[in-house]
Amino acid sequence: MTNDELKIKLTGLFPSVTFEEGGEWVNAVVPFTEWKTIAQQFRNDPNLKCDYLFCLTCVDWKTHLTMVYHLTSTVFRHNMVIKIKLDRSNPEIETVCDTWRTAELLEREVYEMFGVKFLHHPDLRRLILTDDFEGFPLRKDFEDPVNMIKL
């Protein structure tokens, strides 16, 4: 499917989805309340079959956080990007690790680096940082005068 066909298909399936311009792939903005059901449909819909989550990350925009999911279909070979806006003071989102199991470790990384809480995650613990580490290193307001070198 080309990007335009994908957009039409997605609008038909999910009326609450809006689109962002830019990038080489379709950028779909999904409300975080519906993410869980939409994710399962992305995975299981016979025309979408987005079975492969190849990148999961988060971006700190200082006013809000944006979760970014890169999906591809190993059957149809189309790619798309899902973006979900989260509240920066209390970021919470449903986990997708039962839909794509690779998300389990990736979500743990985002949890400690950005402080996003993944609801119903089976094992939400720190993966990389030590237990006594304070703050969320990849947020923009994180400062570490000792270990961070700025040019």
Added chain:
Amino acid sequence: MIEEIARTEQGDMVINLGPQHPATHGVLHLVITLNGETIKKVEPHLGYIHRSIEKMCECLSYRQFIYVTSRMDYLSSHINNHGSALCVEKGMQIEVPSRAKVIRVIMDELTRIASHELWWGAMAMDTGAFTPFFYAFRERETITDIMEETCGARLTMNYIVPGGVMADLHPDFQKKVKEFIKLFRAKTDEYNELVTGNVIFQNRMKGVGVLSKEDAISYGCTGPSARGSGVSCDIRKLYPYEVYDQVKFEEVIENGCDSFARYLVRIREMYQSIGIIEQLIDNIPEGDFQAKTKAVLKLPKGEFYSRVETARGELGVYIVSEGATTPYRIKFRSPGFSNLSALDHMARGSKIGDLVAMMGTLDLVIPDIDR
């Protein structure tokens, strides 16, 4: 002093493998729950070599951050540089000269051979064969010597930069690569005889660490680890970059789904890489090795994603730009991280002695996982 062994409530034993263990090839720490000799759970604990490369890159310019990427997967440093350079070029819309494109592909494939060679030696050593390790390093040495002449470095190359390559090829490059290829083809056949057909080796590998096709996709596995399970995921074929659409090569796929299948994929991939180099080495176009670019690179506002095939799988570079001289956010989708997530699933129910063989065939490089 021997401390009391930790046990769970069910009486299972909890032991640590690593972070300093010769079989983990780096500082990987696995906490294993064992019932007798049977593995019930494998939990990776990361962070022993975490440098927060993503945060560092937010302070570095688009020319500088390339040098940090060599330190991620140090065995495929050329390909890491390549992926990052491609992403910057995509944003800046820089057209790379054809000479640089061909040089890049040759360097990538040489790196892939060197990386698979090291893996082959270490893999054989993990399963108890010592000789292959020395053989593998002898051949790998030739490649690092060739690289050193052109790049000036042996491990962290920093040779591929936005716009092309850092310097032109060394005058002896073509001659030495051709000599190496001729020698290496014969040597690979010999290695195949030495290890691949060995009954003891096959018994250690066959039926061990089974990962089905569905699981490989669900766990986000890429590279030889996924292709051993029958998943077609070679970025060079699916989303060709540089001159990969002009050379003839085959995407190696095995359907065995076990450790031996993953082993075979890497061995067969070495032959494919030799084939690619043979097609290109006499056809390096004349011309510039670098496009003319501005001294300070500024990516326009937007998001850019590039994907390349490293020796371990798909490396994704995701840059979010606000139009400044430094990236606003950069994310490296490292192949090792996703491949590691499948280890727990593969290992459950098998014997602890096989865990090392499984880890070996996943070809984990820890700085690539931790970043």
